[in-house]
Amino acid sequence: MGHGMTFSSKGRTKQLFAWYDVHRRKFPWRAEPNKNPNVYYVWISEIMLQQTRTAAAIPYFNRFIARWPTLEALACASRDEVLHAWSGLGYYARGRNLHACAQTLVKHRGGTFPSSVKDLCSLPGIGPYTASAISAIAFNQPAIVIDANVERIIARLFTVPTPISQAKPQIQKLALKIFPTERPGDFAQGLMDLGAQVCTPKNPVCSDCPWSSGCKASKSGKPDRWPIRSPKAPKKTRFGIVFWVEHPSGEILLQKRPDRGMLGGMTEIVSSEWLMQPISVNQINKYAPIPDVHWSPVGTKVQHTFSHFKLELCIYTAKSIIRPHGTFWCPPEKLALQPLPSLMKKIVALMSSMQDTEEISADPQGN
Numbered sequence: 001m002g003h004g005m006t007f008s009s010k011g012r013t014k015q016l017f018a019w020y021d022v023h024r025r026k027f028p029w030r031a032e033p034n035k036n037p038n039v040y041y042v043w044i045s046e047i048m049l050q051q052t053r054t055a056a057a058i059p060y061f062n063r064f065i066a067r068w069p070t071l072e073a074l075a076c077a078s079r080d081e082v083l084h085a086w087s088g089l090g091y092y093a094r095g096r097n098l099h100a101c102a103q104t105l106v107k108h109r110g111g112t113f114p115s116s117v118k119d120l121c122s123l124p125g126i127g128p129y130t131a132s133a134i135s136a137i138a139f140n141q142p143a144i145v146i147d148a149n150v151e152r153i154i155a156r157l158f159t160v161p162t163p164i165s166q167a168k169p170q171i172q173k174l175a176l177k178i179f180p181t182e183r184p185g186d187f188a189q190g191l192m193d194l195g196a197q198v199c200t201p202k203n204p205v206c207s208d209c210p211w212s213s214g215c216k217a218s219k220s221g222k223p224d225r226w227p228i229r230s231p232k233a234p235k236k237t238r239f240g241i242v243f244w245v246e247h248p249s250g251e252i253l254l255q256k257r258p259d260r261g262m263l264g265g266m267t268e269i270v271s272s273e274w275l276m277q278p279i280s281v282n283q284i285n286k287y288a289p290i291p292d293v294h295w296s297p298v299g300t301k302v303q304h305t306f307s308h309f310k311l312e313l314c315i316y317t318a319k320s321i322i323r324p325h326g327t328f329w330c331p332p333e334k335l336a337l338q339p340l341p342s343l344m345k346k347i348v349a350l351m352s353s354m355q356d357t358e359e360i361s362a363d364p365q366g367n
Contacts, residue, residue, distance in 0.1 A: 013180045013187065015210040020190030023197065027054070028062055030189070037185070039113045039138040040071050046130045046137075047098050051091045051307075054196070060089055074099065075106040083265055083339035092341065096265050097125025115139035137185040144175050145188035149195025154178070155227035156199060156217035164227035199223075237310045238274040242302070242347055243289055244317040245270060251329035253289070253320075254338065262306070267338040269347055270327055274311060284316060289327065293318045300350060304343045315347065 021033070029045035031037040044064055048057040064085060068074040074082070079099050086095030101124040105111055113134070114120055120131035132143040146154075151164060154174050160167050180187055198209045206218040217223040245253035252269065259265050262274075272279060272287035279287060284295055298315035305311075323329060330338060335348055 010180075012178070012211065012214070013182065016190045016194070017183065017186060019210040020186060020193060023193060024189065025193050025196070028058065028065070037138045039134065041065065042134055042138040043101075043113065044098070046133045047094050047125060048089065050094060050130065052089055057089070060086070071102055071111050072106055075102040075111075079265065080339055084337065087266070087339050088342050088345070090342065092263055092266050094125060096259070100124040101126065113138070115141055117141070117143050133188065136188045140183070140185050142179070142181040142184045143188075144172065144179050145184075145191075146171060146175055147192060147195075149199070150175070150188075150191045152201065152227055153191055153195050153199050153211075156204075156223055157211065157215050159216040159220065159226055161228065163230040165230055167227070235305070235308065235310050236276070237312055238276060239278040240274040240311065240313050241272040241279055241284065241287055242313050242315045243270045243272075243287075243295070244298070244315055244347075244351055245290065245320050246317065247321060247329055248319060251331050252335065253323065253327050254330050255327045263341045263343070265339075266341045266344075268340070268344050270324075271313070278312075279314070288316075289324045290318065290320050290322050293320050293322075298351075298354065300354075302343070302346055302350060304346065311343070313343075313347070315351070317351075 024030075024033075027045070029038070029041040041061075045057065045061055048061055052060075064074075067085065068077060077099065079096065082099040083092060083095050086092060086098075089095070104123060105113060114123075115135060115138075117128070117131040117135045120126050120134055121128060126134070129146065132145045133147075135141040136143040136145050151167075151171050154160065154171050155164060155167065157178070158174050160170055160174070162170055164171075194209065194211075198205050202224055204218075204223050206212040206215070206223055209215070209218065212218045215223070217226045243253070247253070254267050255270050257263050257266050257268055270289045285291060288295060295316040295318050298317060300315070302313045302315065303310065304313075332352075340348065
């Protein structure tokens with residue numbers, strides 16, 4: 001077949017459906033064949049899968065559904081409860097928007113999801129891709145669903161010459177050729193599964209692909225040359241200080257991060273802003289939450305990698321009874337109940353292990 005091949009033909013579509021009906025993956029949010037999908041499950045899974053690998057999302061999804069089995073139950077939860085349950089998944093705006101969306105649907109739409117892409121896009125946290133996925137999978141509406149798997153398949157089918165980061169309009173145009181109007185939900189999920197199991201980023205198994213005979217990348221003999229990728233810029237490092245303040249009673253000083261921005265709405269140990277240069281020792285009081293206390297450095301630095309930068313944090317400790325505006329005390333045994341991001345959990349674990357070591361050193365006999 002030439003460049004003008006029509007993958008929307010019935011034969012092509014049938015080939016994918018035949019493959020999908022045998023090889024479809026089982027997920028807790030996915031309906032069994034010939035069963036109606038649960039739109040609440042589809043929505044939660046699609047929000048979780050926006051920036052999280054499927055294997056990592058499954059246990060979070062199961063815990064969410066066990067705790068909040070319905071949209072109404074989720075809408076009644078507090079935001080902190082939802083963020084605590086989201087903790088560790090990253091991209092915390094998703095958790096905030098999930099909760100806001102549940103409340104919007106219950107308050108203003110009678111607890112019912114709209115089925116059109118346009119109406120879904122009007123809800124918090126739902127953009128064009130997620131709206132298309134929900135519309136196709138949950139409501140069987142003919143929507144074009146393009147995730148990273150689908151992008152890769154299309155880039156290989158047509159050997160798209162543009163780097164994938166700049167090829168979105170081209171991919172969208174080519175997708176119109178291959179997406180049918182029948183069984184749109186199964187077609188979308190079939191492509192996702194094909195990309196995850198056969199047309200993988202490295203070493204695709206073209207011999208198992210129902211579309212290999214019409215795939216230009218497969219015919220080239222070097223299918224993993226596509227999609228074309230621009231070279232990645234190295235991640236820059238940012239620097240900051242964590243101020244571990246302990247009350248004489250043992251409580252730890254915490255604060256909420258602003259709703260907008262990185263780790264928005266989550267709880268953190270009081271910290272400086274994150275800067276492009278390390279903070280020198282004589283600058284500590286400029287960023288410290290409490291002036292005129294003795295700050296002791298902890299020898300170990302905490303490093304964390306975000307999607308677009310690396311972070312290096314120094315930890316300084318102090319004892320104080322002062323609680324600055326916007327902060328609160330938390331007993332150490334209740335830290336686990338706070339919506340702490342993974343970065344802060346690292347720091348809590350480090351400080352706990354250091355305190356355990358100090359206690360053992362102070363009392364080697366265990367008396």
